[in-house]
Amino acid sequence: MKKIAVDGEKMALVLWILLLLAIVILNGMVGDWGRLAGGPDNLVRFFFQSLWPPDMSVLEPQTYPVCTAQPIFDFTCSTAWKGVIETLKIAFVATVFGMVLTLPLSIMASRNLSPRWISYPTRFLISACRSLPALIWAIFLVILVGLGPLAGVLAMTIYTVGYLGKLQYESIEGLTKTPLDAANAIGLSRWEVAVNVVIPEAANDLISHSIFMFEYNFRSGTVIGIVGAGGIGYYIDLYLRFLQYDKVFAYLIIIYMVVLIIDFISIYARSFFTEEEYLNAPLWRDVLIPSWIN
Amino acid sequence: MxxxxxxxxxxxxxxxxxxxxxxxxxxxxxxxxxxxxxxxxxxxxxxxxxxxxxxxxxxxxxxxxxxxxxxxxxxxxxxxLGYIPQKLGLVRHASVRHNVMLGARAGTNDRKERKDRVTDAIQQMGLKEKSREPIRRLSGGQQRRVATARTLAQRPxxxxxxxxxxxxxxETLAMVLESVTSYVxxxxxxxxxxxxxxxxxxxxxxxxxxxxxxxxxxxxxxxxxxxxxx
Missing domain, CATH: 3.40.50.300 (P-loop containing nucleotide triphosphate hydrolases)
Known part of the structure; x- marks a missing residue:
């Protein structure tokens, strides 16, 4: 297929047309804009009557089981802390499992590495994992393995394969062609090309995407708890049922703070994998293997 | 002939x-x-x-x-078949040694032989001090020497x-040319x-x-x- 050259003016024109189209479609969907008139007032009333001030007692230790932590660390016995830690654990395990499963799948799905009879079925598999949100997978898996974090881990692992798989095979397909050509010409096998050329060449993108996926899994981990798949979502669901919105709001603030912290850490971690930082970034071997072994 | x-x-x-x-x-x-x-x-x-x-x-x-x-x-x-494309085809994020090893890998299945070939080729191209450096940190001329070393380690x-x-x-041109022509x-x-x-x-x-x-x-x-x- 011939590639189309895109210049700035044509691109701007296309963007304007798309924006106009989106506005026309939105207008068709909303129909009567007048019915939105009372929305802001309702939101303000709901916010001040039900959400504000947030009830930060969710950070206080539970009465049962008895908290054995030092007084300064007694927040670690709170539902908020336990929920956040469990969600972080689920997100971490699901991201690691997802990464491990995704790597061979994304190599198999890349058209520049695999023949069509392998790449297309693998793409269908990756798309299937992505087509249902983690929440729906969690519902199925709660039925399969029962309530608790295992269902959460499995649901998010499946979704990670779907999402990360797509990001990674697109990265691999975007690699410069010459290293692959050189490796193919000298007769390296597909497996050798994948392990020795593709993975080192795409490592920055692969790692950056995986860090993003961890962030994403933490955020979606807060939702899957609602269906009983463990984590902070369980407590949010509990307080929603009792209409204790001030406590729900406190949880949302805590989730937001944790997401911010993860975001800062991931921005820092990902800074090693941007084009500008290449010169200063350590070699992967040096990061993974201590220098005294090297 | x-x-x-x-x-x-x-x-x-x-x-x-x-x-x-x-x-x-x-x-x-x-x-x-x-x-x-x-x-x-x-x-x-x-x-x-x-x-x-x-x-x-x-x-x-x-x-x-x-x-x-x-x-x-x-x-x-x-x-x-050894191949040095115009854009060299090096793995930019990997080390000099890793890139030269690709050639040795294609050339022989013997692990020890591979290591020896890599060490020889790197030394021959005057890259011993740079063997652990990633390609992205090398100059254009050094990268050409790495691509040549990859081919010499392959022995095609x-x-x-x-x-x-x-x-x-x-000076480097003469050295690289001499290495390749004497190999041939x-x-x-x-x-x-x-x-x-x-x-x-x-x-x-x-x-x-x-x-x-x-x-x-x-x-x-x-x-x-x-x-x-x-």
């Missing part, structure tokens, strides 16, 4: 990306062990495409190409090199090199071929004022 001894044999080959617009036609070309063949011609005329076609990366529009007796591109050639029967001497200072001489290998510098091409090659008017011809001094042919 007997055509059965040839390392590379092209017969009625037409190369190009599209059938409607062929770039070069080669009625017959044979390259024998120990030969250094330079291909010259103006830029964009199809020199690199010819090399990539012999390397099996592009299908010829028509004709037959045999490298070490194997039909290209249907039969893969593990280790017998035929080397295809696309302008592999550009960006090198005089000592191992009865062959080298096909694309070279835009016609005087350098003449000085290094046993045979100089020019692409002119869509055909690969032996170099003949013509009175016609085409720079490459004059």
């Amino acid at each position: 007997d055509s059965e001894n040839s390392i590379v044999a092209l017969e009625d080959v037409v190369i190009g990306y599209e059938t409607e617009s062929p770039l070069v036609s080669i009625p017959n070309l044979e390259i024998f062990p120990g030969e250094i063949v330079a291909i010259a011609g103006p830029s964009g005329i199809g020199k690199s495409t010819l090399l990539a076609t012999i390397a099996g990366l592009i299908r010829p529009i028509s004709g037959s190409i045999k490298v070490c007796g194997a039909e290209i591109p249907s039969k893969p050639l593990r280790g017998s 029967s035929i080397i295809l090199a696309d302008e592999f001497l550009s960006e090198l200072d005089e 001489r000592d191992n009865n290998s062959a080298l096909i090199v694309v070279e835009h510098d016609i005087s350098r091409a003449k000085s290094m090659a046993n045979r100089l071929l020019v692409i002119d008017d869509g055909r690969l011809n032996p170099f003949i001094t013509k009175p016609k004022a085409v720079v490459l042919n004059s």
